Amino acid sequence: MSATTITRPPTSTDREELVELLTKFALVKEDVTLSSGAKAKYLVDAKRVVMSPAGFQVIGRLVREQIARLGATAVGGLTLGADPIAYATLAVGANAKVFVVRKEPKEHGLRQAIEGVPLTAGDRCLVVDDVVTTGKSTITAVNALVARGLTICGVVCICDRLAGGGEAIREAIGDAPYLALTTIDEVYPERPDH
Numbered sequence: 001m002s003a004t005t006i007t008r009p010p011t012s013t014d015r016e017e018l019v020e021l022l023t024k025f026a027l028v029k030e031d032v033t034l035s036s037g038a039k040a041k042y043l044v045d046a047k048r049v050v051m052s053p054a055g056f057q058v059i060g061r062l063v064r065e066q067i068a069r070l071g072a073t074a075v076g077g078l079t080l081g082a083d084p085i086a087y088a089t090l091a092v093g094a095n096a097k098v099f100v101v102r103k104e105p106k107e108h109g110l111r112q113a114i115e116g117v118p119l120t121a122g123d124r125c126l127v128v129d130d131v132v133t134t135g136k137s138t139i140t141a142v143n144a145l146v147a148r149g150l151t152i153c154g155v156v157c158i159c160d161r162l163a164g165g166g167e168a169i170r171e172a173i174g175d176a177p178y179l180a181l182t183t184i185d186e187v188y189p190e191r192p193d194h
Contacts, residue, residue, distance in 0.1 A: 014058050015181065021049045021058065022159060022187045029188075036134045041192050044184065046130035046158045050084045060088030062181055063128060063156055067094050070154045070177070072126035074119055076100050078141040081130040085158065097123065101141040113144055124153040127173075132157040132180065135165030139172045152176045159187060 028043040049055035063085060067075055076086040076099035086098040099116035119125070125145050129138045142152055152173050160166050160180035170178050184191065 014061050017054070017058050018049070018062065018158070019182050019186045021052070021055050022046065022182060025049055025052065025055075026159075027188055034133055036136065038133075042188060044131050044159050044161065044187060047080075047084065050088060050130060050158065056084065056088045057092060059085055059158060059181075060090075060092035060094070063089050063126075064092050064094040066154065066156050066179060067096050067126055070124070070126055072096055072124050072153050074099055074117075074123045074150075075126045075128060076116060076141075077127045077129050078137045079103065081137055082128045082141065085128040085130065096126070099125070101144045103140075114148065119145075119148070119150055121149055124151050126153055127155045129155070129157045131159050131161060132165040132169065133161045133163045135168035135172070138165070138169050142169075142172050154179065156181065158182065159184065 022044060026045045026048045028045055032040050032043040034040055050059050063075065067089060074097040075089050075094065076082050078101045083100055089096060090098055097117040097119065099114050099119060102113050102115065127138060127141050127145070132138060138155055138157065145152060154176050155169055155173055155178045157180050159182045161184045166178060166180060
């Protein structure tokens with residue numbers, strides 16, 4: 001498969017709509033424990049947006065644009081954050097393989113750590129994630145792909161909490177670009193830890 005050709009380029013309106021959807025439906029203002037174990041006064045549950053009809057389309061178009069820009073031939077990341085994002089790109093016409101990196105390889109069947117259309121040495125992988133805090137999930141996916149000899153052409157997340165994860169990802173991926181479609185500064189500018 002080759003990189004996608006965009007028939008309708010995403011506009012800044014798509015990005016503005018994403019910020020609006022995240023602010024309205026994904027922002028949870030209460031005491032929570034993050035996946036890192038850290039305590040926080042708010043959470044961005046981006047799955048509420050990417051798993052909605054409007055969010056699925058908007059995110060699909062925005063990530064499809066990055067697939068084309070980076071010449072990616074495959075898109076995916078660590079399950080569960082990456083799954084709906086990668087599927088959304090297919091729904092909007094991206095011509096890329098979709099993969100899912102398991103947290104643990106299956107102990108039955110083919111015992112694979114990476115599921116989906118088989119990836120080959122020539123594939124250029126775009127790693128996606130929903131929300132980046134520490135970057136651990138994204139880096140786990142990157143490391144699994146690199147261990148298989150695959151090329152990382154970039155990383156895209158829906159929202160970066162600006163808690164150091166973006167820097168950790170940049171360090172892990174070297175020269176490949178990292179892009180946050182939105183940041184917590186846009187989704188919750190008046191947050192208590194700002």
